[in-house]
Amino acid sequence: MYIVMSALVKLANRLGVEFMVLVKRLVLDVLKPHQPNALEFSRAIAEVGAAYRVYLTVLEVDEKTETLQIEVEANSIDFDAVQSSITSMGGSLHSIDEVEVQNETDVD
Numbered sequence: 001m002y003i004v005m006s007a008l009v010k011l012a013n014r015l016g017v018e019f020m021v022l023v024k025r026l027v028l029d030v031l032k033p034h035q036p037n038a039l040e041f042s043r044a045i046a047e048v049g050a051a052y053r054v055y056l057t058v059l060e061v062d063e064k065t066e067t068l069q070i071e072v073e074a075n076s077i078d079f080d081a082v083q084s085s086i087t088s089m090g091g092s093l094h095s096i097d098e099v100e101v102q103n104e105t106d107v108d
Contacts, residue, residue: 020104023077027098030068032091034061041089042070048081049074069097 032041042056053073060067068091072082083093 021101022075022104023079023099024073024075024102025098025100026070026072026077026079026082026096028068028070028072028082028086029094029097030070030086030091031065031094032068032086032089033065036089038066038068041068041091044089045070045072045082045085048085049076049078051075052077067094071098 036044038056038058042054046052046054051074055071055073057069058066059069070086086093
């Protein structure tokens with residue numbers, strides 16, 4: 001199966017077909033201060049890209065911080081922009097817990 005797929009990819013490249021792997025879904029483990037609140041935090045992440053859908057769950061509340069699970073869905077997620085948004089609000093990305101990507105073709 002792998003040999004057949006490899007041959008198809010090589011043929012597609014010769015025909016001018018390029019492959020683009022798009023990030024469709026991320027589940028992140030994030031630590032943030034109490035402010036901004038969860039609604040403001042999720043809105044700021046959603047504003048990073050077109051049609052971003054953000055699900056935020058507060059998993060734990062400590063004296064100064066909150067541990068969050070954040071799920072981001074979109075047609076093409078800009079991970080660096082999401083991470084930048086998180087850090088600009090005082091958050092810290094602990095881990096990427098789930099990822100969904102999709103390989104799409106772009107014909108010249």
